[in-house]
Amino acid sequence: MTGVTADDIAAARERIAGLVRRTPCDLSPSLQGVAGAPVWLKHEHHQTTGSFKLRGASNAVASLGDAERAGGVVGASTGNHGRALAHAARRAGLRCVICMSALVPRNKVDAIAAEGAEIVIVGRSQDDAQEEVDRLVAEEGMTMIPPFDHQAVIAGQGTLGLEMLDDVPDLETAVIPLSGGGLIAGIAAALKSARPEVRVVGISMTRGAAMHASLAAGEPTLVEELPTLADSLGGGIGLGNRHTFAMVRNLVDEVVLLSEAEIAEGVRHCYWQERQVLEGGAAVGPAALLAGRLTLRGPSLLLLSGCNIDMALHHRLISGENVDLMREAE
Numbered sequence: 001m002t003g004v005t006a007d008d009i010a011a012a013r014e015r016i017a018g019l020v021r022r023t024p025c026d027l028s029p030s031l032q033g034v035a036g037a038p039v040w041l042k043h044e045h046h047q048t049t050g051s052f053k054l055r056g057a058s059n060a061v062a063s064l065g066d067a068e069r070a071g072g073v074v075g076a077s078t079g080n081h082g083r084a085l086a087h088a089a090r091r092a093g094l095r096c097v098i099c100m101s102a103l104v105p106r107n108k109v110d111a112i113a114a115e116g117a118e119i120v121i122v123g124r125s126q127d128d129a130q131e132e133v134d135r136l137v138a139e140e141g142m143t144m145i146p147p148f149d150h151q152a153v154i155a156g157q158g159t160l161g162l163e164m165l166d167d168v169p170d171l172e173t174a175v176i177p178l179s180g181g182g183l184i185a186g187i188a189a190a191l192k193s194a195r196p197e198v199r200v201v202g203i204s205m206t207r208g209a210a211m212h213a214s215l216a217a218g219e220p221t222l223v224e225e226l227p228t229l230a231d232s233l234g235g236g237i238g239l240g241n242r243h244t245f246a247m248v249r250n251l252v253d254e255v256v257l258l259s260e261a262e263i264a265e266g267v268r269h270c271y272w273q274e275r276q277v278l279e280g281g282a283a284v285g286p287a288a289l290l291a292g293r294l295t296l297r298g299p300s301l302l303l304l305s306g307c308n309i310d311m312a313l314h315h316r317l318i319s320g321e322n323v324d325l326m327r328e329a330e
């Protein structure tokens with residue numbers, strides 16, 4: 001069985017209550033002026049660990065059986081999922097190992113170590129790190145928790161949809177950052193089972209939009225991973241994708257792609273107008289609206305998904321610098 005039901009999401013909400021923050025939802029007067037409709041911002045970047053990934057990780061960890069708990073959990077994510085998994089495992093008193101390559105920057109390693117995970121540095125690529133994860137699963141009885149293509153993870157992210165409807169019962173459009181699709185799949189399942197008329201729009205960056213390319217091809221497709229301001233939206237959806245591809249195809253109404261300059265403008269707007277620090281991948285909703293790529297009718301909500309940006313980069317962006325990470329990576 002693929003997919004996640006409204007019952008799975010309701011159960012997740014009970015399971016993770018007390019483990020995650022219920023984040024606030026506020027009207028944005030400035031974006032309302034742009035849209036000509038009420039625009040709500042859900043401030044999920046104020047979630048513990050700095051992103052919504054704690055919801056899915058907490059639900060997945062809390063759903064484990066006794067034997068799995070005894071073995072501990074393992075993952076290969078160096079970003080928001082790695083932080084969240086480490087935090088959720090520590091709260092539950094479980095061993096957590098995060099595997100990463102020697103190329104991962106020091107600040108990312110430190111952030112995950114600070115959440116209490118054991119760090120294993122192996123090889124020089126994400127594939128090398130994944131091999132070590134597979135070995136720990138096979139030889140040490142650990143359980144891998146992936147960042148998006150996992151039913152308990154999707155159901156955990158879906159709890160955001162329930163909170164959105166509690167705060168904005170007449171919601172007509174939800175605008176959600178999109179990468180592997182766990183976030184938007186869970187939210188769309190929650191929203192559409194309660195209010196089938198809600199329109200769900202996903203936003204990715206033009207540079208390496210794996211789900212968008214996969215939808216166009218009709219099957220999971222590889223895309224080249226490129227440096228982008230929306231780094232938390234990078235990476236593929238997995239050629240053997242089991243859940244999120246089908247859910248996104250069935251439940252998401254539209255996918256919008258943004259340039260680097262448009263994403264930068266979103267980060268700037270969130271800082272100067274909303275007084276919020278957002279990472280690039282989290283500012284894509286406001287960015288899409290400001291770029292004129294979204295038509296909003298009726299009460300609309302933009303999800304702000306995370307705040308884990310390098311603060312030196314953030315400073316450059318809000319100071320108006322024209323940052324091109326592709327050029328800087330050369």
Ligand SMILES: *Cc1c(COP(=O)(O)O)cnc(C)c1O
Pocket residue numbers: 051052053080081147148177178179180181182183184232233279281282305306307
């Ligand atoms: C992971 C992540 C996303 C995308 O979530 P998916 O489930 O992979 O689509 C969006 N924003 C932030 C901040 C993230 O960490």
